[in-house]
Amino acid sequence: MRRCFFLKKMVLMLAMGALAAGTGRGAFAAPASVSGIQEYKQNISTQEYEKRYNAVYGKFTGQMAEQGNPADFMLDDGKDLFKKVEGTTGKSCASCHGENGEKLKGVAAGYPKYDPAIKGINTMALQINRCRKENMGAPELKYESYDQLALELYVKSLSNGVPIKVSIDGPARPFYEAGKAYYYMRQGQLNMSCAICHVKYAGHMIRANLLSNNRHHADHWPGYRLKWGKTGSLQKRFRGCNKKVRAKPLPFQCDTYRDLELYLTYQANGLPVAVPGFRM
Ligand code: HEC
Numbered sequence: 001m002r003r004c005f006f007l008k009k010m011v012l013m014l015a016m017g018a019l020a021a022g023t024g025r026g027a028f029a030a031p032a033s034v035s036g037i038q039e040y041k042q043n044i045s046t047q048e049y050e051k052r053y054n055a056v057y058g059k060f061t062g063q064m065a066e067q068g069n070p071a072d073f074m075l076d077d078g079k080d081l082f083k084k085v086e087g088t089t090g091k092s093c094a095s096c097h098g099e100n101g102e103k104l105k106g107v108a109a110g111y112p113k114y115d116p117a118i119k120g121i122n123t124m125a126l127q128i129n130r131c132r133k134e135n136m137g138a139p140e141l142k143y144e145s146y147d148q149l150a151l152e153l154y155v156k157s158l159s160n161g162v163p164i165k166v167s168i169d170g171p172a173r174p175f176y177e178a179g180k181a182y183y184y185m186r187q188g189q190l191n192m193s194c195a196i197c198h199v200k201y202a203g204h205m206i207r208a209n210l211l212s213n214n215r216h217h218a219d220h221w222p223g224y225r226l227k228w229g230k231t232g233s234l235q236k237r238f239r240g241c242n243k244k245v246r247a248k249p250l251p252f253q254c255d256t257y258r259d260l261e262l263y264l265t266y267q268a269n270g271l272p273v274a275v276p277g278f279r280m
């Protein structure tokens with residue numbers, strides 16, 4: 001499992017003012033939360049943001065998506081992969097989870113979530129690779145590769161329309177707080193936090209872009225993005241925004257990004273899962 005100790009350390013120092021030495025994870029297992037961060041008030045409501053979005057961009061992306069999202073082809077390929085036998089145990093995902101994934105219906109609405117087996121946050125992408133390795137004897141898929149995104153997309157699509165309901169209670173709490181601390185940490189040469197752009201200044205223009213508020217950030221990835229000319233994940237978005245402020249992007253599925261994904265998905269609680277998304 002990938003970790004990013006250095007950053008975790010910075011986040012902790014920011015949140016607690018001091019860092020108890022240890023393995024990174026150890027400090028997080030403590031029940032004491034690392035909160036104390038005063039969250040900004042959302043600058044604009046989701047409705048107001050949508051109004052501004054339509055004023056700036058028109059109905060362009062909506063209309064394009066209606067005509068067909070290029071990521072739909074990837075989703076179909078994901079369905080085939082789900083049924084494909086691979087690995088030493090001679091099984092496919094379908095062997096255990098139902099021919100059409102029946103047993104995984106609605107499951108993605110509860111992800112990411114705390115998993116005691118890894119003493120941390122489990123994302124859908126991570127779970128799929130764990131199943132490949134542990135239950136199929138197949139190699140893990142490279143994050144952001146075509147097959148990895150296709151499978152993730154298919155499994156998440158089995159929850160389309162189901163309201164997101166991630167839990168931040170109990171053991172999940174410190175990881176949520178760590179995600180929040182990262183979201184509020186100033187970083188990069190521009191010395192800006194995620195929250196400055198996506199909460200405090202949401203609804204403002206930044207160059208040619210309208211800054212979105214973060215309510216709708218985690219409900220529609222993987223999705224197709226015109227700027228990329230391809231389909232990508234939520235964590236690819238994290239990396240892109242890290243680079244925007246000239247900070248170093250982190251490895252996919254490292255613990256900090258999984259904590260961040262929990263924080264952001266919690267902001268989307270109650271919204272239906274809607275993959276694949278379609279964005280500028
Ligand atoms: C040999 C059986 C087996 C195979 C093959 C398998 N899994 Fe799993 N999978 C499990 C078990 C066991 C669990 C954990 C038990 C649970 O949470 O219900 C699990 C859990 C999951 C979960 C989380 C379920 C939840 O309720 O949180 C997902 C999603 C999942 N698997 C997807 C896949 C995908 C995609 C594949 C193919 C790449 C796959 N699995 C292959 C047995 C399997």
Ligand code: HEC
Nearest residue numbers: 192193194197209210211212216217237238241242245279
């Ligand atoms: C300098 C301002 C700025 C900062 C700081 C910033 N972003 Fe962004 N972000 C943008 C812009 C511009 C876009 C594209 C327009 C939009 O959707 O807001 C964007 C888009 C996104 C999206 C996609 C929204 C969607 O449509 O689904 C996510 C997710 C996101 N950012 C997360 C983050 C995270 C996490 C951080 C902190 C690591 C961060 N951003 C920091 C400017 C910023």
